[in-house]
Amino acid sequence: MICTVSTIKDSVANVTRFVEGNLAAGADHLFVFAEGGDRDVLTRLEEHPHVTVVDADAMSRRVAQPDNLNTRQTINANRINWLLADLDSAEWLFHLDGDEILDIDKGRLLALGPDVETVRLLPKESVSSSEPGYGGYFKRLLSNEELALLTLFGVIDEAFNSVYFHGHVSGKVGLRPSRRHGVHIHDVSLIGQEGSTEDFRADWLHLLHYDSVSPEEYLRKWTVNSAGTPHNFRGRRKLIHAAMSGLVKNEQIDEAEKRDYMLEIYRREIEDDAPSLQKFGLLETVEPRHHSPGSFTRQESDAITAVLPRLLEAEPRYFQPRRTEYDPAELMTTIHAGASSRHPR
Template sequence: MTDVTWGIASTILAPTRDILQFAAYHLAAGAHRIYIYLDAPNPQAFEFLDAHPKIRVITCDDKYWKQRKRDRPDMHQVRQTANATHAYNRRAEVDWLIHMDADEFLVADRPVAEILAERPADPHATRIRPMEQLSGNPSAFKGFIPSGPDRARITADLYPTYGAHVKGGFLSHLAGKVFVRTGLPKINIRIHNVFQDGEMLDCHDPQDGIDLAHVHAKTWEDWIAAYRYRVTKGSYRSELGPNKPYEKGGLSMHDLFTQIEQDAGEAGLCAFFDEVCADSPALRKRLADHGLLHEAKLDLVSHLGQHFPDYTGV
């Protein structure tokens, strides 16, 4: 047992069930506090969240942003960082805080609090690297490939057609998310880093024993439904950089998807998805051969029933 406590800050725009499953999973994992900022009013989710003693929920409506003395930021990434920093600067209720999205789940080989209790006093932050779910198999994940000379070769082995253009084989971020000790002055939390007084905070990397399970593409239908937003405003937007310098043949995800659509339309996107995202015996074997196939049973329905037994929505 340890007295160390940890919590999560999350800005969420999602169906009620997804919000409650995210919260329930992390309550079961040992979170002492979960700070949820509803990016748009959701009275049903608010009622369930507000009733739980370990959850603090805020609806980010016009009144909220007026109280923050600012206009509502247009970009959701800016709203996320503003809210995560707001959660950090509250009266401290936990020893460690991490900003996460509703499709990310901490998977640890022992209690998260025990792992954090073993961190030395310095540095004040520790990075949790991601693993990305294989579409169609909620228990199978592709592992993170560390940066280095072997990453490009391994990625090309795993994804023969598109691996040269997909950094580390992940559709979404490789940076992971960061736990930071609370109580530090002049902290600003960003999506994948933490800054103190304008300087990036030193960060232990990676934190052994914890992975960030990212459910980025549950199914083809889910992925293509989110695709247009992601390619214009989200994780595939044009201002994000390429997988390697342009002069060395690199492409950003935005560039890659634009090229695929121009050449083959939605059928091309589907072929990309089948190679890079979809669960298949062939991909699982290639991942296993490289030690990159991970199993994690999230049991989201079970945790939902345990922590929100009165919720009966679908």
């Protein structure tokens, strides 16, 4: 079994793409913490046999959760990591955002030896364009020579992948579920230790990142981001976030003007010069996958049903791997004792 864990606040259409895309690409079961209280999104997820959904808003009313999104994502990922550590069929867990889809060779992944405990998925980013015809194209990370070419021709401002990509360039990680390891946004660490573990990389391990595929999606995403809780943006994205947030909060500008300004930011900062990228042969398409997902055993499903609610009720700081004052082993012993007494096996 290959599983994913995500914290999502998105539209029904995007959530559907996320679920169907990841299951087709090799995932067997998705754990989704759904924020935003959208009943249609929750219903779509609850009805799917290969999805376990947590109503994150209801959870936060029972146990206070951190304001910072990245911190909540880390906590949620480790709840599922430690849940799956006891299940024999859960071989890999990937921590993904709601706009990311696996692009992997599942056979090769499952053939890796037990000495490989973490892998890295390098990103392919969707082209962002207002022009028709580029919806299925992706950008890969470029070599120094390719970046230099684009810079000299004025396609990008500086010869860095961090400038060429609008989203992250470090990718995401997968790990064999383990209570020795803690999951973060872009890496894995040993519990209670600083630094990251070494990860395995290959040309058949990627993810597809649908960052801002169109002006409409850009407006939807950044309006949500600007009005929502704090993010750990850096560099140019931090500047864009501040500008968008200022526009959203500006009561002196009407909604039509705000939209015009936001679209101008999109044209200046986000939209790719897709014709030039295609001319230089730098765009890729991805072959569709048709994976048939597997299922947990009945015993494993019962264990998830028994243990997951206890994990959701626990103090969130247990699931921040670098907080050495909270012992996850002690927590899990207590949780399993309680689950066993309530759900005899």
